[in-house]
Amino acid sequence: MSVLLRSISSACQACTCGLLLVAVAGCSESPVAAKGHVVPAGGTLTYQGRPVVGAHLTFLGDDPSEPAFAVTDAQGRFKCMTNDSSEGVRPGDYSVTVSNPKGGIPKKYATAPDSPLQVTVEDDAENEFQLVLED
Numbered sequence: 001m002s003v004l005l006r007s008i009s010s011a012c013q014a015c016t017c018g019l020l021l022v023a024v025a026g027c028s029e030s031p032v033a034a035k036g037h038v039v040p041a042g043g044t045l046t047y048q049g050r051p052v053v054g055a056h057l058t059f060l061g062d063d064p065s066e067p068a069f070a071v072t073d074a075q076g077r078f079k080c081m082t083n084d085s086s087e088g089v090r091p092g093d094y095s096v097t098v099s100n101p102k103g104g105i106p107k108k109y110a111t112a113p114d115s116p117l118q119v120t121v122e123d124d125a126e127n128e129f130q131l132v133l134e135d
Contacts, residue, residue, distance in 0.1 A: 036090050037090070037123075039121060040080075041128075041129070043129035043131060044129075045057065045076045046130075051072070051074070051076025052100065052105070054100055055076075057069065057070040057078055057097070059080060059089060059094040061092045061094045066082065068082050080121075089121050091121050093119075094118070094120075095112040096109075098110075105133065117131055
C-alpha cells in the first residue's frame, strides 16, 4: 500500500511541475513583444528594367542581431520577415543587401557599407519599396 501511495504522490508531483512549467511559459513574453512590434513591409526589386527573380535581400538596421529577410518571386516582389515573426519588420532605418545564387547582381549590393539601398520602415505606413539596382 505504501508503495502505491508513493507512486501516486510522485505522479501528482510530476503533473504539478508540468502544469507550472506550462503556466510560466505562457506568461513569458514572445521575442516580438519583448523587442517591439513588426509591421508589414515589402516591394519589388528590379535591375535593368526587369524584375530580379530569386534574389535574397537582407535588411540590416541599428541592431545587427535583428535583421529582416526577403526573397523575390517571379515578378521581383518580396515581403520582409524577421527570425521571430512570420511576416514584417520592426520600424526603423535599414541598409539593404542583395545577393542571388544565380549571380547577375552588381557587387556593390553585397555588403551593407557598400550598398546604396537604404529604406525607412515606418509604423502606420504602407512600407512598399521600389528597389532599383544600378551598375
